[in-house]
Amino acid sequence: MLDIWAIRSTDVLIYISVSCVLLNGVSMSFIPQPPSSALVTEPISMRVPDACRFTGISRSTLYLLISRGEIEIVKVGAATLVLTESLRELIERHRARGGKPGSDTYPPHKPI
Incomplete structure (x- = not known):
């Protein structure tokens, strides 16, 4: 075979x-x-560019969410690692409220 x-x-x-x-x-x-031993695994953490691709949000939005404590990171040397579980929880929180604005929405943009 x-x-x-x-x-x-x-x-x-x-x-x-x-x-x-x-x-x-x-x-x-x-x-x-594939052999039955082939498992598809998900990383525990990922770098910022991968986290942006994973969630579909911009780099600046990701850093805003990190600064607000909505996404958990780990610093290893110079690398910023974003915890995959934290990204999933963020998406689930937004999904649970149906994508409607809530208490965790971004501050409104001020007119220039």
């Missing part, structure tokens, strides 16, 4: 369809499955 599969850097499994011709001339296609 031929197993062909790949893992992207985002830990998403990509299956490659394989076509083969058997000795008797019969053609068949199949999508191999």
Whole structure:
């Protein structure tokens, strides 16, 4: 049996369809499955640019949320690591209130 599969850097499994011709001339296609030991794992933390991509928010908004204590970070040397669980909790808080403005919305912009 031929197993062909790949893992992207985002830990998403990509299956490659394989076509083969058997000795008797019969053609068949199949999508191999990864070994059962292949687990897709989520990082505990990520750097700021990855956190922005993960949530879809801008870098300045992310730093605003960090300064307000809404997102938890860990400093390791010069690296700022954003905790993945903290990002999930932020999204869940906003999801729970239905995306409507609440007590944790950003301050309104002042006219110039």
